[in-house]
Amino acid sequence: MTGPVRSVSQALAILRLLAETSPLSLSEIGRMVGLSPSSCLNLLKTLVGEGVVERDPRTKYYRLAHAWSALDVLRDGAAQRLIDRAQPLMVRFAQSFDAAVGLWKMVSRERTRLVSRAESNAGMRLHLADAQRQPLGGGAVGRALAAVQGVDGAELRRRFAPVRWQADLSFETYAGQVREAAERGFAVDQGFAHRGVCTVAAGIAGGTPGFCLSASILAGSRSAGEIEALGAALLGLGAALVPER
Incomplete structure (x- = not known):
């Protein structure tokens, strides 16, 4: 056969x-x-x-x-299955790390969209607005997607150009952060996209392309080691979402 x-x-x-x-x-x-x-x-x-x-x-x-x-x-049934698998795992992750967790999808050459979210039940917590869109190059998500997709310098500059950052960020620094994300598997945005917010993001490699996970916390609320642990855990969550072949 x-x-x-x-x-x-x-x-x-x-x-x-x-x-x-x-x-x-x-x-x-x-x-x-x-x-x-x-x-x-x-x-x-x-x-x-x-x-x-x-x-x-x-x-x-x-x-x-x-x-x-x-x-x-x-329309990608695999994408919907990934979203369905992700939701309960994201809820547990949000509770474990007291973070606002998002699942993002690249929906065009210009934008990503939030397709699923979860948050902790802490009295004071961050909240992600449903179905929000952001520039493809923006935030930790933009860096993580560029890293996992292995985009070249010209494409990276194209993605960076339209983003409005809340803190000054040069393209050279941004490109270095993308290279760092490619090396360790996750990206970190320390208040550049949103003041007072630290976001860690990891692109989901393999399976359904164009997806990325994010976890947002209050800036300064975690040590560098705790942020590294958050990124490693986010990588593990992404790997759990890709079915074995």
Whole structure:
């Protein structure tokens, strides 16, 4: 008995990604689906030839063809399953670490959106507004996504440019923080995105692309060691959300 055809699975992964997040470049699609540039290009050429995907000749970005973009069947069921798995684990995490926990999804080349949240039951606690959006490069989430996606310098600068920080932050410092996040697996924002708030974030590698977890606490309320422990625990939570293959 033969197994699944890998190229078909990869093509469907591209279609689901474009149904949720588009337009995207070849390199962005390859990174988010986990394909080499050559393999990704061959699949995209086939999908374009079949009229399922369109390529803008000016920008070179890809999106679903109009007739296909309306099909709900392509909306990522794996994404919803990840959100459903995450919620009870996020609640326990929020209680354990007395933090406001968020699950974010990259919804375009410009934005991320909060798709699930949890908070502790402490009398004084941080609260994340439902379904809020933020610039793709913003906060700890922006740094963590850039790190896990391995974006190049030009793309990193594009993501950084529109962000309005509440404390002065140079691109050079930001880029260094992204490199640090790539090394240790999680990013930290110490009051740059929101004054008085420290946020730790970890991109979810593998499984469903474009997701990131965050945990926010009051700035100055934890030691450097406790923040490291929070980041390590957040990494563990992300790993628990990716089903074994």
